[in-house]
Amino acid sequence: MIVQALAFYAFSAVAIASAVMVISSRNPVHSVFYLILAFFNAAGLFVLLGAEFLAMILVVVYVGAVAVLFLFVVMMLDVNFVELRQGFLQYLPIGATVGAILLVELVFIFSAWAFGGGTLAAPAPDPTEIANTHALGNLLYTRYVFAFQAAGLVLLVAMIGAIVLTLRQRVGVRRQKIARQVSRARAEAVEVVKVPTGQGV
Amino acid sequence: MPSFPLPPLSPALPEIFLAAASMALLLFGVFRGERAAREASWLAALALVVAVVLVLGGGGPRQLALYGMFVTDAFAVFMKVLVLLGGIFAIVMSIRWNEQARIARFEFPVLVLLATTGMMMMVSAADLISLYIGLELQSLSLYVLAGFKRDTVRSAEAGLKYFVLGALASGMMLYGCSMVYGFAGATDFATLAATLSGGETLAIGPLVGIVFVVVGLAFKVSAVPFHMWTPDVYEGAPTPVTAFFSVAPKVAAIALFLRVMIEPFGGYVADWRQVIWLISVASMVLGSVAAINQSNFKRLMAYSSIGHIGYALIGLAAGSKEGVESVLIYMAIYVFMNVGTFAVILLMRRNGEDVEAIDDLQGLAQTHPALALSLAIFMFAMAGIPPLSGFFGKLYVFMAAINAELYVLAVIGVVTSVVGAYYYIRIVKLMYFDAPKPAFDRPFGAEMSAVLAVTAVVTLFFFIAPSVVVDSAAAAAASLFPG
Numbered sequence: 289m290i291v292q293a294l295a296f297y298a299f300s301a302v303a304i305a306s307a308v309m310v311i312s313s314r315n316p317v318h319s320v321f322y323l324i325l326a327f328f329n330a331a332g333l334f335v336l337l338g339a340e341f342l343a344m345i346l347v348v349v350y351v352g353a354v355a356v357l358f359l360f361v362v363m364m365l366d367v368n369f370v371e372l373r374q375g376f377l378q379y380l381p382i383g384a385t386v387g388a389i390l391l392v393e394l395v396f397i398f399s400a401w402a403f404g405g406g407t408l409a410a411p412a413p414d415p416t417e418i419a420n421t422h423a424l425g426n427l428l429y430t431r432y433v434f435a436f437q438a439a440g441l442v443l444l445v446a447m448i449g450a451i452v453l454t455l456r457q458r459v460g461v462r463r464q465k466i467a468r469q470v471s472r473a474r475a476e477a478v479e480v481v482k483v484p485t486g487q488g489v
Numbered sequence: 490m491p492s493f494p495l496p497p498l499s500p501a502l503p504e505i506f507l508a509a510a511s512m513a514l515l516l517f518g519v520f521r522g523e524r525a526a527r528e529a530s531w532l533a534a535l536a537l538v539v540a541v542v543l544v545l546g547g548g549g550p551r552q553l554a555l556y557g558m559f560v561t562d563a564f565a566v567f568m569k570v571l572v573l574l575g576g577i578f579a580i581v582m583s584i585r586w587n588e589q590a591r592i593a594r595f596e597f598p599v600l601v602l603l604a605t606t607g608m609m610m611m612v613s614a615a616d617l618i619s620l621y622i623g624l625e626l627q628s629l630s631l632y633v634l635a636g637f638k639r640d641t642v643r644s645a646e647a648g649l650k651y652f653v654l655g656a657l658a659s660g661m662m663l664y665g666c667s668m669v670y671g672f673a674g675a676t677d678f679a680t681l682a683a684t685l686s687g688g689e690t691l692a693i694g695p696l697v698g699i700v701f702v703v704v705g706l707a708f709k710v711s712a713v714p715f716h717m718w719t720p721d722v723y724e725g726a727p728t729p730v731t732a733f734f735s736v737a738p739k740v741a742a743i744a745l746f747l748r749v750m751i752e753p754f755g756g757y758v759a760d761w762r763q764v765i766w767l768i769s770v771a772s773m774v775l776g777s778v779a780a781i782n783q784s785n786f787k788r789l790m791a792y793s794s795i796g797h798i799g800y801a802l803i804g805l806a807a808g809s810k811e812g813v814e815s816v817l818i819y820m821a822i823y824v825f826m827n828v829g830t831f832a833v834i835l836l837m838r839r840n841g842e843d844v845e846a847i848d849d850l851q852g853l854a855q856t857h858p859a860l861a862l863s864l865a866i867f868m869f870a871m872a873g874i875p876p877l878s879g880f881f882g883k884l885y886v887f888m889a890a891i892n893a894e895l896y897v898l899a900v901i902g903v904v905t906s907v908v909g910a911y912y913y914i915r916i917v918k919l920m921y922f923d924a925p926k927p928a929f930d931r932p933f934g935a936e937m938s939a940v941l942a943v944t945a946v947v948t949l950f951f952f953i954a955p956s957v958v959v960d961s962a963a964a965a966a967a968s969l970f971p972g
Contacts, residue, residue, distance in 0.1 A: 449633035
């Protein structure tokens with residue numbers, strides 16, 4: 289129990305600290321790295337909750353795909369972050385208001401939790417009996433197999449669409465042709481010329 | 490370790506076949522390269538024909554499949570055949586046009602196939618989840634098709650506009666679905682119908698959910714006030730895509746509309762009828778009035794399709810078996826009139842350039858008598874002049890409204906169809922009584938002539954054997970109402 293509590297506090301503390309660093313670090317690349325750290329710690333919290341599938345998905349999707357995409361954008365686009373920050377103070381009142389509203393909502397939730405009494409117990413399956421990845425797989429490939437497969441088709445359409453709308457056959461681009469490079473014989477690469485003495489080629 | 494038996498897949502055979510065919514066609518196209526567009530198009534049309542055969546062969550009593558997510562019944566068979574016909578016509582008509590517009594690529598028929606698969610899933614949806622997935626598969630393919638002519642600003646604009654507004658509508662619909670799920674605790678239509686049929690009137694929660702679902706569906710059928718995207722998308726999208734848009738997705742969305750309103754929420758006709766009533770009236774009025782001022786034929790057809798959806802929704806507002814039957818007949822007739830009209834629009838090209846203005850039709854009767862005759866047939870049919878097919882569509886719809894005691898709706902429908910007749914018949918006047926403009930480019934191509942001939946003959950001679958459509962529509966409508 290104590291180990292779990294310690295792990296929880298460690299993960300949450302690092303998650304919050306890195307979340308703060310995401311918005312406060314000067315270098316946007318550092319921000320993205322802190323974001324990745326926050327994702328990892330959130331994944332750790334999910335593992336503590338017994339939702340190891342969510343944890344894996346978080347790492348695979350958010351760290352593996354989304355964060356890398358962010359990195360690409362940050363590194364490839366020439367965004368002037370110093371300029372973006374100029375209006376920061378100007379928008380502070382709005383941000384503070386939104387934050388205050390969220391805080392009040394949190395207080396409401398917690399008070400309802402603490403004093404409401406009639407909360408529903410989350411239906412927790414016995415983790416020794418079936419792992420939740422396994423349970424999800426059982427559902428996805430049986431009860432929801434139709435939706436699952438059709439969602440795959442939707443993704444296929446998205447891929448075809450992206451290619452149709454953006455791929456351009458550019459003319460005049462020199463591509464590397466490995467087969468041609470390998471099959472190149474000495475005869476066509478080097479020309480041996482006998483240079484008579486005293487004259488040029 | 491629990492073992493699960495493989496669910497019976499045979500009811501979904503047409504969908505599975507189409508999905509597999511589209512993937513095979515994709516491979517074929519990738520290996521053949523850019524030259525494969527023509528073969529891929531014909532193969533796709535062939536696949537759709539095979540799917541029609543499979544759909545017709547799979548008819549029969551109602552059966553649920555795939556754990557209650559998928560249903561086949563006479564209604565699904567009827568609507569799927571219409572959707573597939575729309576797809577076949579669209580692909581056949583696209584071949585020449587795409588080559589002339591230099592957008593002949595093999596992805597086009599593949600996307601049409603995938604969109605058609607999504608539409609068939611919509612028609613067969615028996616669960617809010619399969620409803621949404623089918624709708625998204627369809628919509629996503631259509632967004633790409635709208636922007637298919639990516640080098641022109643208008644096509645890109647059409648794709649983007651359709652995408653943004655469509656995503657908004659999908660969001661609204663998902664919100665509605667979540668409300669319904671939250672209050673009823675189930676997503677499949679059978680359980681929803683059983684759970685919701687408790688009280689006299691519907692509780693406010695599910696009602697709000699239904700309204701949001703209606704908003705999403707109304708967007709997909711482009712009913713007023715969710716029609717704003719229609720004229721721009723119709724005008725900007727490549728013309729074969731517009732032809733496809735105006736037929737197949739409408740049929741599928743109307744089918745979904747009917748099934749959702751009748752199956753899970755059928756016990757509360759009185760609650761949702763006012764919503765459908767309002768949408769129907771607004772669509773009819775806007776469709777007939779706003780089209781008068783249009784000079785672009787494709788925009789005109791956009792407003793015309795909005796109006797037609799208004800008429801079809803009259804049958805839904807009736808909420809009866811007869812009402813559903815009238816909607817089915819209306820949609821069947823609409824498919825042929827509309828495909829024929831778009832075949833004419835596709836042939837409107839002068840000196841290698843597409844012309845889309847209505848004034849370009851002036852004197853068509855002298856330059857192309859056969860073309861003018863067939864367009865006149867379609868225009869008279871759309872205006873609802875007897876004995877052409879469009880008249881019967883309107884007749885059945887109005888009769889259903891009167892039998893459901895929706896007199897005001899029927900009267901508004903008749904009045905707006907008189908107003909709408911003005912712009913349809915004006916086109917006939919332009920073709921027959923105005924000084925001719927230079928002729929359109931020839932040759933038209935055998936397949937275009939065939940499409941024109943088939944649609945014109947069906948539209949003209951519908952009255953000889955209406956029972957073919959009417960009887961199967963009656964059987965299809967009956968399958969939606971158990972007991």
